[in-house]
Amino acid sequence: MKRYMENSDKIKGLFREQLGSHEVPVRPELWEAVSAKVAAGSVASSGISIVSKLIIGAVSTAAIVTGVYLISQEKEEISKPESKSVVVLQEERLSENKEYADLFDNDKNKTVSVEEKEKNKNQENHTETVVIDTLQPKTTPSYTPLKERKREEKTVVAESQENKENKEKETRVQEEQAKKTGIKQEKQSIEVVLPNVFSPNNDGQHDEFFIDFKDYEIQDFNMVIMDKSNKVVYTSNDPKFNWNGMDLNGNPVQPGTYLYYFTGVVNDKTPISKFSSLQIIR
Amino acid sequence: MQPFSNNTGLSDHTSTMNDYSLVEECVRGNQRAQKTLFERFAPKMLAVCQRYAKDIDEAEDILQDGFVKVFLKLGAFKQQGSLEGWIRRIMVNTALDQIRKNGRLLGDTDVDSVEFKLDSNDYIVEGLMAEDLMKLVMSMPDGYKTVFNLFAIEGYSHAEIAEMLGVNESTSKSQYSRARAYLRERIEKIHGKQR
Numbered sequence: 001m002k003r004y005m006e007n008s009d010k011i012k013g014l015f016r017e018q019l020g021s022h023e024v025p026v027r028p029e030l031w032e033a034v035s036a037k038v039a040a041g042s043v044a045s046s047g048i049s050i051v052s053k054l055i056i057g058a059v060s061t062a063a064i065v066t067g068v069y070l071i072s073q074e075k076e077e078i079s080k081p082e083s084k085s086v087v088v089l090q091e092e093r094l095s096e097n098k099e100y101a102d103l104f105d106n107d108k109n110k111t112v113s114v115e116e117k118e119k120n121k122n123q124e125n126h127t128e129t130v131v132i133d134t135l136q137p138k139t140t141p142s143y144t145p146l147k148e149r150k151r152e153e154k155t156v157v158a159e160s161q162e163n164k165e166n167k168e169k170e171t172r173v174q175e176e177q178a179k180k181t182g183i184k185q186e187k188q189s190i191e192v193v194l195p196n197v198f199s200p201n202n203d204g205q206h207d208e209f210f211i212d213f214k215d216y217e218i219q220d221f222n223m224v225i226m227d228k229s230n231k232v233v234y235t236s237n238d239p240k241f242n243w244n245g246m247d248l249n250g251n252p253v254q255p256g257t258y259l260y261y262f263t264g265v266v267n268d269k270t271p272i273s274k275f276s277s278l279q280i281i282r
Numbered sequence: 283m284q285p286f287s288n289n290t291g292l293s294d295h296t297s298t299m300n301d302y303s304l305v306e307e308c309v310r311g312n313q314r315a316q317k318t319l320f321e322r323f324a325p326k327m328l329a330v331c332q333r334y335a336k337d338i339d340e341a342e343d344i345l346q347d348g349f350v351k352v353f354l355k356l357g358a359f360k361q362q363g364s365l366e367g368w369i370r371r372i373m374v375n376t377a378l379d380q381i382r383k384n385g386r387l388l389g390d391t392d393v394d395s396v397e398f399k400l401d402s403n404d405y406i407v408e409g410l411m412a413e414d415l416m417k418l419v420m421s422m423p424d425g426y427k428t429v430f431n432l433f434a435i436e437g438y439s440h441a442e443i444a445e446m447l448g449v450n451e452s453t454s455k456s457q458y459s460r461a462r463a464y465l466r467e468r469i470e471k472i473h474g475k476q477r
Binding site for chain 2: 011012014022025033035263
């Protein structure tokens with residue numbers, strides 16, 4: 001009887017033939033979410049949202065009043081010795097708010113500890129990695145605010161086990177990125193302000209979220225904003241986008257911490273990708 | 283419907299790359315290559331995820347988590363086997379993790395053997411469209427849906443399934459029998475209506 005069942009298993013044959021290579025349409029937003037998660041080095045099954053990781057990790061820059069960042073750079077033509085870098089200026093816009101200032105203090109400590117950890121790691125491995133998205137005195141001494149460097153040297157923060165794990169992941173991703181970008185750096189820089197706070201309450205101040213790319217031509221632009229549970233609330237392919245704080249269904253999003261992420265190609269050559277946290281206050 | 287459009291007008295040589303070159307580019311961090319890889323496999327993999335998930339939302343979650351794993355582990359992919367098979371295994375494992383997390387694994391089943399018809403009516407299943415079959419699979423109770431997918435469509439053996447799900451081989455076999463009986467009954471109903 002058993003043999004009969006297996007030999008004549010037409011149900012199996014039918015389903016396998018029909019569904020084995022079956023395809024269904026995929027919403028483009030799914031790629032954007034995957035891309036952002038990969039960039040954040042998030043292991044999705046761990047259940048920790050990227051936004052919380054961002055806050056723990058070095059790249060959570062809500063803490064920093066003014067900092068200049070080197071971001072991903074890759075030179076296509078190897079013949080020329082110089083290559084390009086993109087400098088992104090991070091600007092704190094609402095630092096006078098007491099409540100948020102406290103929050104930022106927390107983040108400052110964490111940020112510093114990550115940077116120290118990375119320093120140690122680099123020494124251990126004897127690798128010449130260029131750490132992306134964190135301050136990098138080696139390649140951009142003139143851009144590093146003194147304040148930042150002092151803090152980096154002086155502050156020692158005890159780290160919880162969980163933080164360590166997250167940082168190791170982050171460091172690993174950054175090292176991979178660093179390998180990819182290589183050591184050949186620097187010539188043309190672009191400076192872009194990445195806002196990390198905005199308040200869509202129609203008071204005439206910071207009511208819309210946008211990124212001012214100035215005169216740079218951005219091709220292939222793709223940006224996505226997600227909430228703490230990795231749900232996409234906004235997406236755009238236009239570098240001149242203006243977001244008014246409404247989600248995909250046209251409802252106002254809740255105040256809180258969000259993540260945004262964008263990729264693109266500057267002036268037809270230099271790929272950029274950058275993510276940042278975004279505080280929404282109403 | 284055009285799920286993916288490249289409206290930039292930039293040349294995109296990654297779309298014509300073979301799987302292995304594409305993997306190399308992805309590992310190097312080429313974002314366009316990563317997108318190409320996603321676009322190449324996502325439609326098929328979403329169909330895989332749907333068969334295990336309870337609804338389309340959960341299927342999309344599994345797809346996302348699965349592809350994040352794919353990209354983070356891509357460096358470990360051996361450049362000899364089938365890339366699609368490798369990705370599919372990650373998707374299936376991610377789906378099983380999800381099912382486990384929600385406690386739906388073999389949840390509504392017992393190990394009794396099942397009465398199923400073994401007549402010569404198998405011919406009636408021919409002529410059904412993939413979409414219909416997809417709906418049938420998705421309508422199956424969670425308990426034997428997983429086993430059915432793993433055995434009938436993914437092609438794992440009962441021994442492998444037993445190990446993956448942490449159950450006895452006989453449980454896997456009896457769940458599969460249930461699934462078959464369920465599907466047969468549903469298919470007969472569909473054909474009954476059509477006649």
